[in-house]
Amino acid sequence: GYDEHYPGSVPGPVASQGWFEDAIEDIAQRIDPKKLIAALGAYGYDWNVTSKGLADAVGFNEVMELARSHGARVETDKDSVNSTFSYRDASLAQHQVWFLDAISAWNQYLSARQYKYGGVSLWRLGMEEPALWDFFSADSTGSFDPARLKAVRLPTAVVFHGEGELLEVRQLAHDGARTISLDGNKIDHARYDSLPAWYDVQRQGHRDKHQVALTFDDGPDPTWTPRVLEVLRANGVPATFFVIGEQVQKFPEWVTEEFNQGHLIGNHTFLHPDVGTLSDRRLELELTATQRLI
Numbered sequence: 001g002y003d004e005h006y007p008g009s010v011p012g013p014v015a016s017q018g019w020f021e022d023a024i025e026d027i028a029q030r031i032d033p034k035k036l037i038a039a040l041g042a043y044g045y046d047w048n049v050t051s052k053g054l055a056d057a058v059g060f061n062e063v064m065e066l067a068r069s070h071g072a073r074v075e076t077d078k079d080s081v082n083s084t085f086s087y088r089d090a091s092l093a094q095h096q097v098w099f100l101d102a103i104s105a106w107n108q109y110l111s112a113r114q115y116k117y118g119g120v121s122l123w124r125l126g127m128e129e130p131a132l133w134d135f136f137s138a139d140s141t142g143s144f145d146p147a148r149l150k151a152v153r154l155p156t157a158v159v160f161h162g163e164g165e166l167l168e169v170r171q172l173a174h175d176g177a178r179t180i181s182l183d184g185n186k187i188d189h190a191r192y193d194s195l196p197a198w199y200d201v202q203r204q205g206h207r208d209k210h211q212v213a214l215t216f217d218d219g220p221d222p223t224w225t226p227r228v229l230e231v232l233r234a235n236g237v238p239a240t241f242f243v244i245g246e247q248v249q250k251f252p253e254w255v256t257e258e259f260n261q262g263h264l265i266g267n268h269t270f271l272h273p274d275v276g277t278l279s280d281r282r283l284e285l286e287l288t289a290t291q292r293l294i
Contacts, residue, residue: 002041007054011047011096016080021111028115038112039121042128044099059127063099074192102131102149103190152176154196164205171200214239220254239263245270245290
């Protein structure tokens, strides 16, 4: 029940609702439906309308990133109830994207159950919208409320841009939202009001020339910091010292010496906890206390 339009065709719905229903009804009239499995699509195609080449297959996660990065308006086509949007790429080529999401999957899932098919399957696994799994089981149609599909979720992931070892978080991960309207238990229209996003991280600091950044954590230490500084000074090498507030409080003179010799000083919290387990307030206290000491 998919590829109504395909990579070599003109852009269009991957599996419009009417086309899907006609297909499974036609077969159910000739074969006992209990012997049939309805295969639902869960992917999309990105057609370059300008170059008129073959379309690229795209998964839901990639579709959301494409739409978000190009500021595209995403909604279902009123006739096919397949989601679509258009955008221009960096070379100003026009693209048209059609894709199957949890909206189309829900409608087609209900249709397969209506015709008493023996079961349903999914193509292509891994490219589906995660919300599909909220209802994709044998006994869910009676209990699942399609209004739950108003939330648009992505699996937790990180998108990196650029090159280098310095990382800047430009956007936190968040869910999206869509408005849906129902015709009975099926969805006849959906509009993506906000798009979900992954963590967006910018890499910086890449150089064509081979370079190494020396960093020293957890000091200052009265035994080792002087020895490290001596070696660095003898070789004319700059470094960065990520200091712990507790140690700075004990040995402030060595932080002063690090700074006076031209090295950078970094904040490595006050007590060196696992920051992934801290509350926001505790982390703020750790960093602020150390920064004031520095």
